[in-house]
Amino acid sequence: MRANRKRRLIIVLGLVALAAVAVGLTLYALRANINLFFTPSQIAAGEAPHDRTMRIGGVVKKDSVNRDSNSLQVTFVVTDFAKDVEVSYDDILPDLFREGQGVVIVGKLDDSNEFIAQQVLAKHDETYMPPEVAQALKATGNLPDGSVPSS
Amino acid sequence: MWTFIHKLGSPKWCYSLCGRLQPGFWIAALLLIAVGSVWSLAYSPPDYQMGNSYRIIYVHVPSAILAQSVFVSMAIASAVFLIWKIKIADMAATVMAPFGAAMTFLGLFSGSLWGVPTWGTWWTWDARLTAMLIQLFLYIGVIALRGAYGRNDQGAKAVAVLTLVGVVNIPIIKYSVVWWNTLHQPATFTLTSRPAMPESMWMPLLIMVLGFYCFFTALTLYRLRNEIIRRESRTRWVQALAE
Numbered sequence: 160m161r162a163n164r165k166r167r168l169i170i171v172l173g174l175v176a177l178a179a180v181a182v183g184l185t186l187y188a189l190r191a192n193i194n195l196f197f198t199p200s201q202i203a204a205g206e207a208p209h210d211r212t213m214r215i216g217g218v219v220k221k222d223s224v225n226r227d228s229n230s231l232q233v234t235f236v237v238t239d240f241a242k243d244v245e246v247s248y249d250d251i252l253p254d255l256f257r258e259g260q261g262v263v264i265v266g267k268l269d270d271s272n273e274f275i276a277q278q279v280l281a282k283h284d285e286t287y288m289p290p291e292v293a294q295a296l297k298a299t300g301n302l303p304d305g306s307v308p309s310s
Numbered sequence: 311m312w313t314f315i316h317k318l319g320s321p322k323w324c325y326s327l328c329g330r331l332q333p334g335f336w337i338a339a340l341l342l343i344a345v346g347s348v349w350s351l352a353y354s355p356p357d358y359q360m361g362n363s364y365r366i367i368y369v370h371v372p373s374a375i376l377a378q379s380v381f382v383s384m385a386i387a388s389a390v391f392l393i394w395k396i397k398i399a400d401m402a403a404t405v406m407a408p409f410g411a412a413m414t415f416l417g418l419f420s421g422s423l424w425g426v427p428t429w430g431t432w433w434t435w436d437a438r439l440t441a442m443l444i445q446l447f448l449y450i451g452v453i454a455l456r457g458a459y460g461r462n463d464q465g466a467k468a469v470a471v472l473t474l475v476g477v478v479n480i481p482i483i484k485y486s487v488v489w490w491n492t493l494h495q496p497a498t499f500t501l502t503s504r505p506a507m508p509e510s511m512w513m514p515l516l517i518m519v520l521g522f523y524c525f526f527t528a529l530t531l532y533r534l535r536n537e538i539i540r541r542e543s544r545t546r547w548v549q550a551l552a553e
Contacts, residue, residue, distance in 0.1 A: 167393045171389050171392050171393055171474060178478045179478045186482070186489075190490070195434070195490065195493055253430030254430075255428055263434075278431070280430045281428065281430055282429070282495065283495050285497060286507070287364060288507070289356065292508065293358030294358075
């Protein structure tokens with residue numbers, strides 16, 4: 160009976176290990192497809208496809224947002240602090256969109272490497288803090304880049 | 311220690327132990343969730359970026375944690391059942407599954423509600439969200455497989471194997487935000503560094519998480535007693551109980 164249990168224990172452990180290896184290899188093979196977005200560096204390196212809908216991700220560059228005064232048209236630069244991509248968009252931006260904010264953008268790359276956005280999603284980071292703390296950090300200049308408190 | 315574990319395997323003994331433990335967990339769950347809800351909704355400060363909408367975290371995080379813990383508990387119970395053939399372990403895995411599925415759904419649902427104002431979308435096929443959806447399908451698969459076999463030993467074995475294979479998804483959920491770039495942010499709480507959140511925010515969250523755990527434990531004890539009675543209905547001690 161004891162030997163029986165030991166055999167079953169080995170079978171169970173083997174089963175879990177086998178499943179883990181199978182899933183691990185699958186995910187490793189699919190790793191490029193599981194990433195949600197391309198980074199500006201990948202686009203600069205020519206890894207991203209042209210004329211196909213895809214997502215890019217990065218941070219909205221400081222002082223790069225230009226809003227058209229008569230329409231929703233807006234252009235801005237997305238950066239990963241190594242390379243930049245120019246983005247133009249013609250729809251409503253999410254509440255969290257601001258300079259320095261992480262964003263994920265759905266759209267197409269045109270021939271001049273400008274990104275024509277169809278949808279802009281704001282990425283939220285893992286830090287949470289009360290407004291007073293954010294104000295205090297801002298006053299001392301310790302607020303992480305781009306986390307501009309909403310008024 | 312060993313005699314205690316051996317006794318746990320006896321349905322009769324386990325039934326009475328569950329009955330004795332139950333009230334404490336119900337009271338703890340009720341108190342913790344009540345205190346946590348009031349604290350998190352009324353007294354914890356708003357977030358500097360998201361304002362009040364971040365308060366969804368107080369439901370979202372506990373339910374997502376439970377969704378994963380419940381499945382791990384089911385996997386442990388399944389392994390115990392397969393190796394030592396302890397029936398109580400199979401019963402425990404049976405009664406935990408629906409609660410886990412509900413928590414997974416709640417995690418996905420509250421995440422969607424939160425995503426609309428914060429991200430600008432309720433759903434995106436990023437690794438974290440997709441892995442969590444697969445988790446929901448795993449729960450449904452486990453419940454459906456159990457239902458298809460009815461109450462026989464072969465079915466219990468099949469369900470245990472599916473649960474053990476499915477547990478591979480848990481580390482994928484956990485590390486999805488580290489391994490791939492996703493829309494979902496990385497973990498706020500890690501073992502290695504201070505939480506990226508002040509105490510006034512994480513204290514009520516911790517209370518809510520503990521409250522959810524107590525609720526899960528209480529509900530499991532309650533449902534396990536029912537399951538024991540149902541499966542052992544032919545034994546003398548259950549029939550004596552009914553009289």
